[in-house]
Amino acid sequence: MDLQTILSKYPPQPQYLIEMLIDVDDATEQHYVSEDELRTIAAYVGVRDSQVYSVMSFYTMLSTTPRGKYVIQVCKDVPCYLNDDFNVLKTIQDELAIGIGDTTPDQLFSLELTACIGCCDEAPAMRVNHETYTNLSDEKVRSILESYRSGLL
Amino acid sequence: MIHCRINNIDVVAEEGTTILEAARKFNINIPTLCHYPDLHINSDCRICVVEIDGWRGLKTSCSTPIKDGMVIKTNSPKVLNARKTITELILSNHDANCTACVRNMSCELQGLAKLLGIDENRFENVLERRPLDLLNPSLARNPNRCIKCGRCVDVCASVQGMHVLERMGRGHNMDIAPAFFQPLDDTFCTFCGQCANVCPVGAITERDNTDQVWTKLHDPTKHVLVQIAPAVRVSIGEEVGYKKGLISNGKLVSAMKHLGFNHVYDTNFTADLTIMEEGTELIHRIQTGGVLPLMTSCCPGWINMAEQEYPEVLPHISSCKSPQQMFGALAKTYYADKIGMDPDDIFVVSVMPCTAKKYEATREEFKADGRNSDVDVVITTRELGKMFRQMGIDFDKIEEQDFDNPFGITTGAAALFGATGGVTEAALRTVYEIVNNKPLEDIVFKDVRGLKGIKEATVELGGQPIKVAVSHSLANARELMEDVVAGTSPYTFIEIMACPGGCIGGGGQPYGTDNKMREERIESTYIVDGNMVYRKSHDNPSIQALYKEYLEKPNSHLAHELLHTTYAARNL
Amino acid sequence: MIERKELTKRFGVIDPLSIEDYINHDGYEMLKQAITMTPEAIREEVRLSRITGRGGAGFPTAIKMNSFAAEKGEKFIVCNADEGEPGNFKDRYLMEQDPHQIIEGMLISALATGATYGYIYIRGEYRKAIAIMKEAVTEARLYNMLGTHILGSSFTFDIEVRRGAGAYVCGEEFALIESLEGKAGRTRVKPPYPAQRGMFQHPTLINNVETFCNLPFILRIGGAEYAKIGSEYASGTKLISLSGNVRNKGLYEVPYGRTIREVIETLGGGTNTGRPIKMVQLGGACGAIIPDELLDMDIDNERFEMFDSKMGAGAIIVIDDSHDLFDIILRNMEFFAHESCGKCTPCREGHIQLVRLVRKFVDRVATMDDYISLKSLADVIHETTLCGLGQTSPTSILSTMEFFHEDYLDRIQNNKEVRP
Known part of the structure; x- marks a missing residue:
């Protein structure tokens, strides 16, 4: 549009x-x-x-600087933290080799933190663009990233 | 009436009175920081908190109205601790290198810290340094000193209708800045300097040009002359703390000579000249069906706004240069010839109530000799005060001297230029007599005086009633522009000044100008007018002589060359 | 039975996108009834019900409604669906599962107060809830539940769904109004209050999603009957968002008067780790952190106020003993430092200093001076900030200083930088 x-x-x-x-x-x-x-x-x-x-x-959803095609936002608040045994953020950072606020060199992913996104009953959770992913596990995070990378999502 | 108790004093005040107002009425001092007379109450700083019996938390006295039976404590240990803590917090994100700051000893934050007895800060300084904006000739912005009180945002938005400065970002990273964190000269900023005038700290100030002036004053190859604007006369006393009120012209001239100026002149002279030129232009436009309403051109903040935002109205603006620029042009041509000096060796300093004048003087077209800027340096009332302090001038003891010639005689009409409505009144005094060919019975035009935002008057000219309008502050100018752009303006003449109150409320005037001070300065302006021998510009014998000797007549070819200019739309 | 499903009774039973389904399950019946009632009669039922706002502050709904009803001119109703308090997800469920219940509640409020236009302000992150609410509003218009001459009456009311763009503080009523007007969410000075001068300077009634959902329920059983549900301190049911180290995380509707322990043990099934509960945070990041011994307290706003804390919007975050108290507090303070709008000094500059001080406790380098500074600063922020964000943000510090005093002392005594 x-x-x-x-x-x-x-x-x-x-x-x-x-x-x-x-x-x-x-x-x-x-x-x-x-x-x-x-x-x-x-x-x-x-x-x-x-x-x-x-x-x-x-507003955190808006940006004046270019971001990746997929903006990943990881919830950093207590209910997710309490259920985040494997460390979602670290897994993503391992996979993408970028820091918080950065974009991958291929412009595919940006990594951000977000305030609670109201998925505490299915913690830990993250958003990729407007899709919400919950009950995250190490494998689940990796496979979600892979799906975006390969164009499946 | 509402009855309450503040610090065991029975207080009675009208309904709707805030605790702060009620306390002040009864001589109870509650410190404030973001609060500013005539601006909106935003209660952002939280310094003025008080304790109210039975209320949860502490309440800001600036925004809380008194209620019957309220029992208020303004200085309980809880209140004092809160104020101290808040001040420490402000200082923890502030470049508090006070001795290296233009606001040292005039800083409201410094004053507050002293008042509250801040002798240490429990909080670590977390300031993340941001770049300064020193890219325009008028204003300097130092975000590291900003305490986010919001005064500049409010004055820029609601008084001036500009919205150049806004709160950007949030939380601890909130900044007050233009869009995209651009420097001011990439924005619509008119350099009016109202933000600098209300800033409690050294975050927005005028660009200081006093060093340049000192250098030239001590350069033996330079002939340094100075012109002083009428609005400076009625405020310089405040700036230097002169107890007896208005500093006389004589003392001022003398003080300028002490600083080392070779000659001291009065911008009022070219204000009179402006009236001759602009008055003639007005009569000509009325008689020949020219573009009306004619609008004044003395105010560089307004010219900046018109060129940037209202290109349609440029043909309405008088082609007269401002009095400052007329003076500069004459100084580098007529005067240079007269004293037989190379214009390269003449250095013209202006003392103005205005920060936009600094910008105006740098405009490319203002080079009457083709090489040099007509006005070399502009300093504000505040900078002049600084020079007087540096020189240690004592206005109680200083002798009186007259302004120098050939621009020595000026009129009361010219003195009016400092106050809103003044240009109009001065113009009417002259235009009326020229057009109607009879003396004006009452030379005071009450309708155009005072602090009302937009003022109107009707005058008979050649048997026709003509309507004039006067506006001050740019938000009011916008209101008038709508009709002018639409071609429906009912006026023949419009005076526009960018600053509230006119030049006496200029951005370069003493800090903390409020409406009360504006009224006092306006009153002084009218006293000055009343004391003058000549009160109409066309009666000024020096002006008459200048035309006779050099310019021939108003709007002559030479007058056009030296005293008139053109405007161009500036797209950002 | 601990639960009592009233607001959630249609969850999973109806298709949220079907207005027909809603109508077939008693939906819009109370709108029809309200149309036949006088505004005073509706407000009287609300007053009798003793209902208090469900967004966190717990203000009596009837008082707010009555003061708003007394205002003249064009008036707005705003549904606050900017659910951003960590640990809360009830409003998301209410919107995603039964959107017409909210619309019906807003319609009843409008009838009771003379408002003619409404906004539902939903946080931008709730993409699904936004889509569902928009769809529901469109359908409601089609069925003449919204628009002019609603259900053949002279009543006119319409609703717009608006999105936030990521700012917790927009849950504060004036920040929300500023955001609705298209500005940054920075609150305004009170008074005047929104009910007097809110959106575009018009009187504006702002209620939480759950509050609006209660209105059809109140009319259905009558205010007096509603008042009997719950405890002497609070009436009706409360949606509880249960999360953290608990087996059955999720949304529960319970009458006031139940204890926190009942919710955690019976509904939540205890900790999911099998470890003992170290502490529970109530309400969300802005709420009190209490120890196991206090879990037998009732879920109601009034009694929590005794120690200046609230049940808030109904979050219960269970934290087991594997977690460090100061780690939790630090996360809360980082949250507020990030979410402060920046307008008033204590909030803007204070939270970053709270973060620094709490981090010293996390890092085991805190001294007694740091404790004193922390307490003093938390008190000042609580006492002096302009809006509810800063007034409540230090609660986790102030409550733990009371209930976990030993933990603070222990950290100070075992400061790793101080030689024994």
Whole structure:
């Protein structure tokens, strides 16, 4: 979906800013909102670039810098931690050889931490883009990553 | 009326009064930090917390209205401990190298730390240094000193309608910055400097040019002259802590000479000249069906805004240079000729209430001799105060001297330029008499005076009633621009000043300007006007002589060359 | 039976995407009834029910509703579905399993208060719940449960589903309103409260998902009858999100008056590790951490307030004795440091210092001075911050200083940097 199509879904009002930004982030392979897109959106809803940037920089789901095709977000909060016997984060870091906040050189994966995603009854959990994966085990994490890598997911 | 008790004192105040206001009314001092008169209450800093019997937690006195029967303690051990802790927290993320800061001894955070008796900080300093923004000639931003009080964000958004500065990011990493963390000169910033004026610390300040001035003052090859803007006259006393109020022109001239300026001039002279040129332009446009409303061009913050955001209105703006630039142009041409000096050797300093003037002076087109900037350096009222302090000038003892010639005589009309409505009043005093060919009975135009955001007046010119409007602060300017852009503006003449109150409330004026101070400075402005021998620009004999001797007549070919300019849309 | 399924009775029974299914299981019956009632009569039932808000703060719903009903002009109702408190997942289930129940609750609230428009603000991470709620709203419109002349009456009400974009603090009502207006979620100064001046400066009633879900239930059995469920301190049922080191993690609906131990032992089946319980965190990251000895307390808001803590939104996080107390607290503080909006000083600058101080306990290098600083700072944050985030964030520190005092002393005494 291109930017104009996204914008045309919403009335040109600042209250729809966050909705538009999420859509743009989703529609972009690299999951971010570019400077040009940001300026276009600001003009569309009639606010300043600074006001949009303020919003962009506040919410964790939004990014002003390019990310991987698949953004992995690992829950770091207590209920997941208590059930995370094998260490989800370490497994992913082993597999992808990147640190938190980094993107793999092939631009396929970015690794981030997330606040609780409400899957504490099936902890530990993580998200890849908008898919949620729960009851994670070492093998499960590796196989999920492999599926994305091979294009199965 | 609401009855409550604060520190065992019975307090009575109107409903809706905050604890802070009520306490101050009864001389109970509650320290504050983010609080600023005339701005929104955001209660971000939490310094002004108090204890209220029966209430959970501590409440900020700036935002909590008093209620009947409230029992409030403003200085209980719990309150004092909270204030101290919060101040320590602010300092733990602050570049507190106080002796190497422009706000040393005028810093509100420093004052607070002293008041609360902070003698150590339990918290480790966690400041992560960010780069400074020193890329424009007007304002310097040092994010390492920012305490996130939000005053600049509020003044930029709600007073100026600009939204250049916003809160970016969150938590401990929150910064106050322009979009994309760009430098200010890549943004719509008009360099009005209101952010610097309200900043409690040294996070936003004017670019300091005093060293440059000192260097030139001690350069024997340079002839250094200075012009002082009218709005500086009514505030420099505050800046240097002069107890008797207004510092007289005579003392000021003398003090400038002590600093080492060869000649001291008054920007009021070119303010009078502006009235002659702009008045003539207005009459011409009215009589020939030119583009109306005519809008004033003295304010560089406004010009920046118009060029960046309202290219459609540029034909409406008077082609007159601002008084500062008219002075510079004359200094490097007429005056250079007159004293027989190479313009290269003349160094022109301006003292302005304004940070945008620093930018204005750097504009490429302002080189009347084709080589040198007409105005070489602009310093603000605050920087002049600094130079006086460095020199140790005692205004109680200093003698009086007159402004130098040939620009020595000025009028009350010119003095009005400092206050909102002043340019309009000065213009009307002249235009009325020229067009109607009869003396103006009452030269005071009350309707255009005062701090109302947008003011209107109607004047009879040549039998026709014409409407004029006056706005100050850029948010108010925006309101007027809507009609001008749409072609539906009912006015013939519009005065626009970027800063609230006009230049007397400029971004380069003494820190902490509020409406009370603005009113005082405006009052002083009218006193100055009232004391002048000449009160209409066209009555100024020096101006008359200048035209006779050099410029020929207003809007002449030479006047256009030296005193007028053009504007261009600037796309970012 | 410990459980009493009222709000969750249709879970797994109906197809959440089918409004017909909902209608066939008593759905929208209470909307029809409410349309025949006066707003005062509906609010009276709510008052009689003694229900308190289910989002965590536990404020009496009727008081909020009445003050909102008294306001004039265009008014908004907002359903707070920004469930972000670690350990809570009840709202996600309510949205994913029975979305029309929420819509019906909002409709009843609108009838009771004169509001004409509603928003459901769902955290952006809840992709599935968002899709289901959007679908349910569309279907409700088709069936004239939303829109104009609802069910042939003069009642008009519509709902928009809005997404958050990742910010815990947007669960705070003014932060949520700011976010709905398209801004960063930084709270506003109170007063005025949202019920007086909220979204776009209009009166706004904000309730948690679970609170709205209770309204059809209250009307069904009557406020007086509802008030009999639970304990003398709190009425009705509570959804409990049970997680951590427990065998049967999951969502349970129990009447107030049950004990925490009953929930953990009987419903949860004890620890999943077989190890003893070291501590339980209640409510989520912002809640108290209590020792095993206190688990016989009832699940109700009032009595937890006795030590300035709350059951909150109903999370129970069980932690066995293999975990370090300070490790848990550190994670909580890192969470708040990351989620602070940055607006007010104690929250913005305080949490990072709490993290540093707690880390000293984790690293076994803390001194008595650090303990004193930690206590003082936690108190100041709790007492002085602008919104609920900072007012509750130090609870895990303050509660453990009371209940696990020995652990603190032990760390200080066994400081590895101090020679014996």
